[in-house]
Amino acid sequence: MDKKIINQVINIVGPENVLTDNEERICYSYDGTFKRGIPDIVVFPGNTQEVVSIIKLANSEKIPVFPRGAGTGLSGGSIPQANGIALVMTKMNKIKEINENDLLAVVEPGVITGHLHQEVEKLNLFYPPDPASLKTCTMGGNIAENAGGPRAFKYGVTRDYVLGLEVVTPTGKVMRTGGRTVKNVTGYDLTRLLTGSEGTLGVITEITVRLIPKPKYKKTALVIFDNLDDAAKTVTVVISEGVIPATLELMDRITIACVEKNTKLGLPLDAEAILLMEVDGSDAQTTEEINIIQNICKKNNCRRIEVASTFEEREKLWKARRAVSSAIVQLKPTKISEDATVPRSKIPEMIRRLREIATKYNLNLPVFGHAGDGNLHPNIIADKSDKEEMERVEKAVSEIFEAALELGGTLSGEHGVGIMKKPYLEWELGEVGLEYLKTIKKAVDPNNILNPGKIF
Amino acid sequence: MLEKQYREMLNKCSRCGGCQAHCPLYTETGREPYVARGKVELIENLQGGNLEWNDRLAEIFSTCLLCGSCSENCPNGVEVDKMVRAARKDLVAARGLPIIKKNVFQHLLKYNGRLKTIGKLLAFYQKSGLQKVLRGTGILKLFPMKLAEKERILPRISGKAFRDSFPAKTGLDNPKLKVAYFTGCVTNLVTPQVGASVLKVLSSNNVEVIIPVQYCCGVPALASGEMEVAKFLAAENIKYFKSLDVDYIVMDCATCFSTWLEYPELLKSEDASQLAKKVMDINIFLVEILDIKLEPRNLGIKVTYHDPCHLKRTPGGKSSPRELLKRLSPCYEYVELELADRCCGSAGSFNLTHYDLSQKVAMHKVDSIANSKAEIVASACPSCIMQLNHSLQNSGSKVEAKHVIELVAECIESDE
Structure with missing residues (x-):
C-alpha cells in the first residue's frame, strides 16, 4: 500500500492502532475456515468518527475495506480478498447501556x-x-452474519x-436504523437488511438488542435410540405436544463412536442416535415438560433415558455433546463445517442422503446438530x-447443498455465505434473487468498497 | 524444522479462535500475533517458507507466557505452548540467542559458583547501602527499559546460599521415609526461608532429607529454546540424583517440578524416566504421602491461594496446596481466589523482558486478591511469589505473598 495512504490512516487512528508488518498482517488473513487472504494494512478504529474517516479515505483512494470482529466466522466472511484494509472492530468494546425497564442493551460492535x-x-x-464461539465472537460479527446457536x-x-443499529454506510455516512421499540414499521426494515449483510452494506458501529427475562429453571434429558426414525419421530411428537425445548441436539452413530472412542463415557456404539433435550422456564x-418428553421417548421406543435437573447432573449429560468437536478431529485434522438446513420433517431423509454422499465419496461425515430447527x-x-x-470433499459439499435445497431447505442456516458458499448462491436464490442482491449492493456501495468478493 | 509431532499439530488447529478467551496476553493486547492461533499461523508460514525468522518474529514468539491456558482449553487438543517452545528452539538454531540470555545460559547457569557470586553481589548491593544510594539519586530511572521498576522485583536476599547453610543430610535416627530435596535456584539464592521451612516440616514428620549437589533445573534455557544448555543441566541433575537411595525427590518450586517431569522427553534416557517417577511437589507429598496432621493455633488470618501454571495441571496439583491451607485452620482461614488459576504474568524472565505487559497481567491477580480480602496470598512457586509481591507492592497493597510451606512450617511447634 502507498506510504502516503498509510500515513493518512495513521493520522486518523494513531500509529498504535495500525499494523503494517508482514508478520502481523498474516495474523489477520484467516477466520475459522481454511481460506486465507492477507490485508495490506490492519486498522483498529476506536469510534464511529474514525470509521467514517477510514471509509471516506477508502472511497477516495478506491481501497477495499474488510470489516472484522474476532475472526471466528465459518464462511470466510471477514477474510480480505484483494488486499485492502482489514478493519478490526474489537477495540470498540463497551457495553453502553443495559436498560431493565425497556428490556434492551446498547453495545459497541467489539463486545x-x-x-x-x-x-x-x-x-x-x-x-x-x-453461537458456539460465544466466549470469543463479537456482537458486531454476530449481527453481520446473523448468527444462530x-x-x-x-x-x-x-x-x-436486533432492535436498532448505528451503521457507517459504504460511502462513509452515519445512519441509524430501527430504534428502541419492539414495534417499528417506519420505512423499509433496514435493521433486518443490515443484519446478515456480511459486512457488505455497512460497518456496524452500535447495536441495540432486545432482552427478555431469564428463565429460572432448566431440566435436561439424554435419550438413546436404536433407530434414527424413532428419534426423528420423537422430535416431531414432542413439538406437536406443545413442548418447545430450549436445546434439541442430535448426534448420529458416527459421532457417538468418535466421542466414545475419545472419552469413554460408556455411550452405546450400536445406537443410531442420541438426543439431548433441555427445557427451561418456571x-x-x-417439570411438566420433562415428564411429557419422557413419556414420548418411551412410547417411541427409546432404549434409555436419563433426566437431570441440578447443574452438576446436567453438565454430566452435556459431556458427550461438548466432547464432539475435539473427538471428531481425531479422525483427521481438517474439519469442513457445513450448516445446510432442512425443514424439521426432512431430518431423517437428510441424514440418509448425507450417509449416501459420505459413502459415495468415501469421506468421514459425522452428523450432529440442532434437530429442533x-x-x-x-x-x-x-x-x-x-x-x-x-x-472429493468439494464434490460432496456441492451434493449436500443440492440435497438440502431439494428437501426445501437452505445452503446456510447460520454461518453465512461469505466466500465458502458463493458458488452455490444462485441455486437457492435464482437469477432474479441474485440480481436483486447485486442491485442493492451497487446502489449503496457504488465504489464496491465494503467487503467486495463476498456473498456473490 | 519442527519435530514431527508439532508439525502434525499444526494441521489440527482449525483457527476457531477459541484461544482468545483464555490467553492472558490477548486479553491485554487484543492482537492476533499474541494469541495461540496467530502463532500457529506464523509457524505454518515459517514451515512453508513464506516467512523467515527476523526481529519482529523473535519479538512475537518471545511474547508468550507459556502458561498453557490455550492448550488446556483447545477443543482440538493443539498444544500451542509446546509449539511455541519448539519454535523458539528453531529460532535459536536459525539466529542464536539474544546476547544477554546467551551469556546467562552459557556462563552462569552451568556454574553454581558463579550463580552464588551473583547472589552475593546482589546481597552486597542491597545491604551496603548502594541500593539506597542508587534508588535515592534516581540514577536507575535514567536507564532505559524501566530499570528502576525491574530492580525492585528482586526481594531482599540473604547473600548466603541455602544449600551452604544446611547440612547435606538431616540425619534422623529412624526415619519413616527418605527424600532428596531439589531446592531450585530461587529458594537457594533468594528465599532460603522457604527451604528452611521444607526442612522443618519434613523433619518434624520424621522424614530424612538429603540435599545433593544440583544445578539449575534448566527451565530458562528450555523455555528459550537453548536445548543444549537445557540438556546439559538435566543430565547433570540426573547424574547427582540417580544413585541416591531415596523414596521421593521433593521440590518446592512448581516450575522446577514440571521441568523434571520433562527430563525423560528431553534426555530420552532410562535414568531420567525412572527418576521422574519419584519426583513430587512438596504440597502433594505432604497431603498424599504423609497426610500430615496439623494442630495450628488460632490466629484467624485470611489466606488465599494462587495456582502456579506449572503445578495446576498435575494430578493433585490444584487440590493439595488448598488441602494444606485448609488443614491450617483456624490459624489461617482459607478463602478461594477468583480466577486463581490465571497466570500471574511472571513466566521466568518474561517479567523482565516484557515488564509493562507482565505487570498488566499481574494487575488482574492483584485485583482478585484485593476482592478476596485475604491478608496473605499463598502459592507454590517461588517465581510466582516474587512476581505477586512485586505487583502487590506496586499497587500499594499490604498483602504479602508467601509459599504454602512457610505457612505450614509456622504452624509446627519447633522441637529445637
Missing part, C-alpha cells in the same frame, strides 16, 4: 457475546443467541433480537494436505 450474556444475566435478564429453535436467531413448567451441521473430516481427498 464479546459471552460477556454481554454475563452482564445481562447478573440482572436476571437474558440475551438468547448463543443451539437455542435458536425456541428463542430465534440474532435478527430476532419450576412447574419444566433442522440445522444439522454435517461435518466433513478430511486432511487439507491431501489434494485428492479435498477434491
Whole structure:
C-alpha cells in the first residue's frame, strides 16, 4: 500500500492502532475456515468518527475495506480478498447501556457475546443467541452474519433480537436504523437488511438488542435410540405436544463412536442416535415438560433415558455433546463445517442422503446438530494436505447443498455465505434473487468498497 | 524444522479462535500475533517458507507466557505452548540467542559458583547501602527499559546460599521415609526461608532429607529454546540424583517440578524416566504421602491461594496446596481466589523482558486478591511469589505473598 495512504490512516487512528508488518498482517488473513487472504494494512478504529474517516479515505483512494470482529466466522466472511484494509472492530468494546425497564442493551460492535450474556444475566435478564464461539465472537460479527446457536429453535436467531443499529454506510455516512421499540414499521426494515449483510452494506458501529427475562429453571434429558426414525419421530411428537425445548441436539452413530472412542463415557456404539433435550422456564413448567418428553421417548421406543435437573447432573449429560468437536478431529485434522438446513420433517431423509454422499465419496461425515430447527451441521473430516481427498470433499459439499435445497431447505442456516458458499448462491436464490442482491449492493456501495468478493 | 509431532499439530488447529478467551496476553493486547492461533499461523508460514525468522518474529514468539491456558482449553487438543517452545528452539538454531540470555545460559547457569557470586553481589548491593544510594539519586530511572521498576522485583536476599547453610543430610535416627530435596535456584539464592521451612516440616514428620549437589533445573534455557544448555543441566541433575537411595525427590518450586517431569522427553534416557517417577511437589507429598496432621493455633488470618501454571495441571496439583491451607485452620482461614488459576504474568524472565505487559497481567491477580480480602496470598512457586509481591507492592497493597510451606512450617511447634 502507498506510504502516503498509510500515513493518512495513521493520522486518523494513531500509529498504535495500525499494523503494517508482514508478520502481523498474516495474523489477520484467516477466520475459522481454511481460506486465507492477507490485508495490506490492519486498522483498529476506536469510534464511529474514525470509521467514517477510514471509509471516506477508502472511497477516495478506491481501497477495499474488510470489516472484522474476532475472526471466528465459518464462511470466510471477514477474510480480505484483494488486499485492502482489514478493519478490526474489537477495540470498540463497551457495553453502553443495559436498560431493565425497556428490556434492551446498547453495545459497541467489539463486545464479546459471552460477556454481554454475563452482564445481562447478573440482572436476571437474558440475551438468547448463543453461537458456539460465544466466549470469543463479537456482537458486531454476530449481527453481520446473523448468527444462530443451539437455542435458536425456541428463542430465534440474532435478527430476532436486533432492535436498532448505528451503521457507517459504504460511502462513509452515519445512519441509524430501527430504534428502541419492539414495534417499528417506519420505512423499509433496514435493521433486518443490515443484519446478515456480511459486512457488505455497512460497518456496524452500535447495536441495540432486545432482552427478555431469564428463565429460572432448566431440566435436561439424554435419550438413546436404536433407530434414527424413532428419534426423528420423537422430535416431531414432542413439538406437536406443545413442548418447545430450549436445546434439541442430535448426534448420529458416527459421532457417538468418535466421542466414545475419545472419552469413554460408556455411550452405546450400536445406537443410531442420541438426543439431548433441555427445557427451561418456571419450576412447574419444566417439570411438566420433562415428564411429557419422557413419556414420548418411551412410547417411541427409546432404549434409555436419563433426566437431570441440578447443574452438576446436567453438565454430566452435556459431556458427550461438548466432547464432539475435539473427538471428531481425531479422525483427521481438517474439519469442513457445513450448516445446510432442512425443514424439521426432512431430518431423517437428510441424514440418509448425507450417509449416501459420505459413502459415495468415501469421506468421514459425522452428523450432529440442532434437530429442533433442522440445522444439522454435517461435518466433513478430511486432511487439507491431501489434494485428492479435498477434491472429493468439494464434490460432496456441492451434493449436500443440492440435497438440502431439494428437501426445501437452505445452503446456510447460520454461518453465512461469505466466500465458502458463493458458488452455490444462485441455486437457492435464482437469477432474479441474485440480481436483486447485486442491485442493492451497487446502489449503496457504488465504489464496491465494503467487503467486495463476498456473498456473490 | 519442527519435530514431527508439532508439525502434525499444526494441521489440527482449525483457527476457531477459541484461544482468545483464555490467553492472558490477548486479553491485554487484543492482537492476533499474541494469541495461540496467530502463532500457529506464523509457524505454518515459517514451515512453508513464506516467512523467515527476523526481529519482529523473535519479538512475537518471545511474547508468550507459556502458561498453557490455550492448550488446556483447545477443543482440538493443539498444544500451542509446546509449539511455541519448539519454535523458539528453531529460532535459536536459525539466529542464536539474544546476547544477554546467551551469556546467562552459557556462563552462569552451568556454574553454581558463579550463580552464588551473583547472589552475593546482589546481597552486597542491597545491604551496603548502594541500593539506597542508587534508588535515592534516581540514577536507575535514567536507564532505559524501566530499570528502576525491574530492580525492585528482586526481594531482599540473604547473600548466603541455602544449600551452604544446611547440612547435606538431616540425619534422623529412624526415619519413616527418605527424600532428596531439589531446592531450585530461587529458594537457594533468594528465599532460603522457604527451604528452611521444607526442612522443618519434613523433619518434624520424621522424614530424612538429603540435599545433593544440583544445578539449575534448566527451565530458562528450555523455555528459550537453548536445548543444549537445557540438556546439559538435566543430565547433570540426573547424574547427582540417580544413585541416591531415596523414596521421593521433593521440590518446592512448581516450575522446577514440571521441568523434571520433562527430563525423560528431553534426555530420552532410562535414568531420567525412572527418576521422574519419584519426583513430587512438596504440597502433594505432604497431603498424599504423609497426610500430615496439623494442630495450628488460632490466629484467624485470611489466606488465599494462587495456582502456579506449572503445578495446576498435575494430578493433585490444584487440590493439595488448598488441602494444606485448609488443614491450617483456624490459624489461617482459607478463602478461594477468583480466577486463581490465571497466570500471574511472571513466566521466568518474561517479567523482565516484557515488564509493562507482565505487570498488566499481574494487575488482574492483584485485583482478585484485593476482592478476596485475604491478608496473605499463598502459592507454590517461588517465581510466582516474587512476581505477586512485586505487583502487590506496586499497587500499594499490604498483602504479602508467601509459599504454602512457610505457612505450614509456622504452624509446627519447633522441637529445637
